[in-house]
Structures are given as structure tokens and as C-alpha cells.
Amino acid sequence: MQPRSPNTAVKFAHQVKHWRLAEDIRAFCAAARQSGAATDWTQWAENYAAAIDSLAAPLGMPPDPPAGQHDLRDYFRGDTYAHPWPFDKDGQWILADDGVDG
Structure with a gap:
């Protein structure tokens, strides 16, 4: 295994x-x-x-470490560098407007 x-x-x-x-x-x-x-x-x-x-x-x-941008690139269609990365440093999903003053 x-x-x-x-x-x-x-x-x-x-x-x-x-x-x-x-x-x-x-x-x-x-x-x-x-x-x-x-x-x-x-x-x-x-x-x-x-x-x-x-x-x-x-x-x-033990839990697996959060997936990085390169690990997930095959699952995204398009250029992964053209859009902001949707995860924070702990691997949690963040919305595009999180933390933005508006």
C-alpha cells in the first residue's frame, strides 16, 4: 500500500x-x-x-498537506496564473472579496 x-x-x-x-x-x-x-x-x-x-x-x-497551485493545475481550465489563487496559506477557500475594504 x-x-x-x-x-x-x-x-x-x-x-x-x-x-x-x-x-x-x-x-x-x-x-x-x-x-x-x-x-x-x-x-x-x-x-x-x-x-x-x-x-x-x-x-x-496524519492529514495530507493542502494542495498547492501546481498540484491542482490539471483540474483547472485555463491559465492558473491569470486569476488569484482561491486558497489562503492554510489551504482554506477564500472568496475574491474577502479582506478587501469596500
Whole structure:
């Protein structure tokens, strides 16, 4: 199965990386406790591991990024540069007269 977009695969790899890092931090802290070297620093590290652990929250497919002008050019008839782009920077549709004083 192909990811919906390259962005999906990148985010998945990011989740795996953070999960592994969290596991490594927890293992390090456990070894520090066994050696008697546990400190406030290891407590902070365990809290940090909990914060970055990808499995600490429900997993879900990340949303695709908003389509850009070049992604949609095949769906428009005519010159896409002749008219203003109808989406704002967050990918939300805007009307031509939005934000225009009149």
C-alpha cells in the first residue's frame, strides 16, 4: 500500500524515531536507577520520554498537506496564473472579496 502522500511516510518515520528514542531514554534511566545514579536529571529524562513517545496518544493517519497551485493545475481550465489563487496559506477557500475594504 502506498502512502497517501510523501508527507504521510515522513510523519510515520518521525513517529517511529520518537518512539524508539523514548524507549532508549527509559532504558537509560532504568540502568541509572540500578546503578544508584538516579537524580532529578533522570526524572526529567523520563518525563521527556513520556512527552515524545508516539504511542502515548492515539495514533491516526496524519492529514495530507493542502494542495498547492501546481498540484491542482490539471483540474483547472485555463491559465492558473491569470486569476488569484482561491486558497489562503492554510489551504482554506477564500472568496475574491474577502479582506478587501469596500
